[in-house]
Amino acid sequence: MSSKNDFSGKVALVTGGGSGIGRAVCQVLARDGARVSVCDINLKGAEETLGSLKNPSDHIALCMDVSNKEQVHDGLRVTQEKMKATPTLLVNCAGLGRPAPFLEMTEERFMHVINVNLKGTFLVSQAVCKAMLDRNEAKGGAVVNIASVTGKTGLANNSQYAASKGGVMAFTKSCAKELAKTGIKVNCIMPGPIRTPMLAFPQEIVDEFLSRNPLGRFGEPEEVAEMVAFLLSEKSNYFLGSCIEVTGGHDM
Numbered sequence: 001m002s003s004k005n006d007f008s009g010k011v012a013l014v015t016g017g018g019s020g021i022g023r024a025v026c027q028v029l030a031r032d033g034a035r036v037s038v039c040d041i042n043l044k045g046a047e048e049t050l051g052s053l054k055n056p057s058d059h060i061a062l063c064m065d066v067s068n069k070e071q072v073h074d075g076l077r078v079t080q081e082k083m084k085a086t087p088t089l090l091v092n093c094a095g096l097g098r099p100a101p102f103l104e105m106t107e108e109r110f111m112h113v114i115n116v117n118l119k120g121t122f123l124v125s126q127a128v129c130k131a132m133l134d135r136n137e138a139k140g141g142a143v144v145n146i147a148s149v150t151g152k153t154g155l156a157n158n159s160q161y162a163a164s165k166g167g168v169m170a171f172t173k174s175c176a177k178e179l180a181k182t183g184i185k186v187n188c189i190m191p192g193p194i195r196t197p198m199l200a201f202p203q204e205i206v207d208e209f210l211s212r213n214p215l216g217r218f219g220e221p222e223e224v225a226e227m228v229a230f231l232l233s234e235k236s237n238y239f240l241g242s243c244i245e246v247t248g249g250h251d252m
């Protein structure tokens, strides 16, 4: 896939941009002309992504913990100052899992995943969308949230992860309804198993995953990133509150 979009003149803020799907999203958006603020709690990862982009000096890398409101607001402010523009494209990709059987799940383990995957999506979305509205730049604005097919199917030993992703899907649809008239469209993607560090599982778990996948392979981060770019582009202007599966048929 390589059909290009025209994001020239636009600034994109990508959380979780320091690895996996978020890194591929940064690369595809930069390829298609956006200037990218690569945000991640792991600054080294964000800087590595920056170094992989076409014309790195057009882009910036920032340390941002999406579950921390102050860091989110600081990251947005620094993006605006350094880019001399407000991001009108937002991709909420930061996420993590902390597997445990639900009967043994501690409150701390439960809330850690909810705070990053769900609250983080809320904090960053609210800050960036308010900034677009304050600066009269909402028209043409677009948000893509990275949920997971587990938000639909559930996932044993990952109850809080699956719940956070189901929450992201409902949050996406709610924001899409509230913001439609402002010109900001909000959609989400439900990836299936994608070959990133998050899926660095022991071979028997990998084999079990693959046995449930009609294509018999993990997806590549770029295959999700191209869908993100489509949902950010004008080509998808009749998509609103959509939750698009990019799964290779896994758990369909």
Ligand SMILES: NC(=O)c1ccc[n+]([C@@H]2O[C@H](COP(=O)([O-])OP(=O)(O)OC[C@H]3O[C@@H](n4cnc5c(N)ncnc54)[C@H](O)[C@@H]3O)[C@@H](O)[C@H]2O)c1
Binding pocket: 015, 016, 017, 018, 019, 020, 021, 022, 039, 040, 041, 042, 045, 064, 065, 066, 067, 093, 094, 095, 096, 116, 120, 146, 147, 148, 149, 190, 191, 192, 193, 194, 195, 196, 197, 198, 199
């Ligand atoms: N890989 C998959 O199979 C898969 C499937 C469905 C959904 N997803 C979702 O895709 C997104 C990206 O995952 P990935 O597979 O690329 O994993 P990854 O581990 O390669 O990347 C996740 C990134 O998020 C960052 N991050 C974690 N906590 C953060 C925080 N508090 N603030 C900011 N950044 C933080 C990490 O540092 C990392 O760079 C996640 O939301 C994940 O839940 C992945």
